[in-house]
Amino acid sequence: MLPVIDIQAGSTPLIVNVPHDGREIPADIGTRLTAEALALPDTDWHIRDLYEFANGLGATITSARYSRYVVDLNRDPSGKSLYPGADTTEICPTATFREEPIYLDGQAPDAAEIQRRLDLYWLTYHRELARVIAETHDRFGAVLLFDAHSIGSVLPRFFEGRLPDLNLGTADGESADADLTERMFGVLDNADGYTAILNGRFKGGYITRHYGDPANNIHAIQLEMGQVAYMDEDPPFRLMPDRADRVRPVLTELLETGLHWITSRAAG
Numbered sequence: 001m002l003p004v005i006d007i008q009a010g011s012t013p014l015i016v017n018v019p020h021d022g023r024e025i026p027a028d029i030g031t032r033l034t035a036e037a038l039a040l041p042d043t044d045w046h047i048r049d050l051y052e053f054a055n056g057l058g059a060t061i062t063s064a065r066y067s068r069y070v071v072d073l074n075r076d077p078s079g080k081s082l083y084p085g086a087d088t089t090e091i092c093p094t095a096t097f098r099e100e101p102i103y104l105d106g107q108a109p110d111a112a113e114i115q116r117r118l119d120l121y122w123l124t125y126h127r128e129l130a131r132v133i134a135e136t137h138d139r140f141g142a143v144l145l146f147d148a149h150s151i152g153s154v155l156p157r158f159f160e161g162r163l164p165d166l167n168l169g170t171a172d173g174e175s176a177d178a179d180l181t182e183r184m185f186g187v188l189d190n191a192d193g194y195t196a197i198l199n200g201r202f203k204g205g206y207i208t209r210h211y212g213d214p215a216n217n218i219h220a221i222q223l224e225m226g227q228v229a230y231m232d233e234d235p236p237f238r239l240m241p242d243r244a245d246r247v248r249p250v251l252t253e254l255l256e257t258g259l260h261w262i263t264s265r266a267a268g
Helices: 052-057 111-140 178-189 206-211 241-267
Strands: 005-008 014-018 060-064 143-151 166-169 196-198 218-226
Touching: 005 111, 014 052, 014 111, 014 241, 052 241, 060 111, 111 143, 111 206, 143 206, 143 241, 166 178, 178 196, 178 218, 178 241, 206 218, 218 241
Parallel strands: 014 060, 014 143, 143 218, 166 196
Antiparallel strands: 005 060, 166 218
16 A cells, blocks of 8 residues: 655645645545546645645645545544535545546445545544644644645535635634734735635635644644636646646745744744
């Protein structure tokens, strides 16, 4: 089995976590998936590549190797909904964002298999992510965990119309300091040619909500970016270099702003 998590160690209190760009599917699961699912349409395509610049900021980068169709690392392991009353996918999804079946008839995982995947993939990833956060906090006294995501810009299952390009989430202010949030959102809100919202349809998933602990100087912020901002949203989901080159400076300023803030807190 491939490692569940890739970790590129950094030299600053910034951690960039990428839980949904994984594309590996174990053979015993892959043989049970539909042709539509095997194209991995709900992947956060190219996010690791898009944020590669964070290496130059000294960020630690953590990322998943396996697809969210194996297990969704950003869901509560108890199955509790992150958005009560709104549609959302399960911890082991059975339908794509466009409501196409992920599994062939009769091949969806049962409770025992879901638990096996939680033990093997979900818990392993989170155990390592928690370790990285703790070690970073021990070293600097402060952590900014930035959870990097993307999603199709038009998905009627989850929202009406077109999603804003840049969706910053802090669990309605629970997962990060208000001043840090204001500074980072200001970068997005002032970005020319993009729409932005704070704590809109996407407020941060399990990772943001679970690890964010501002009282102990651990700040977690999620960015859900509309994929139209940097890629072709239709198969084969190609990166669009002109769009990526245009949005990357915005992302760079966003992380630089967060890094400056958290470094000042670490030094203090």
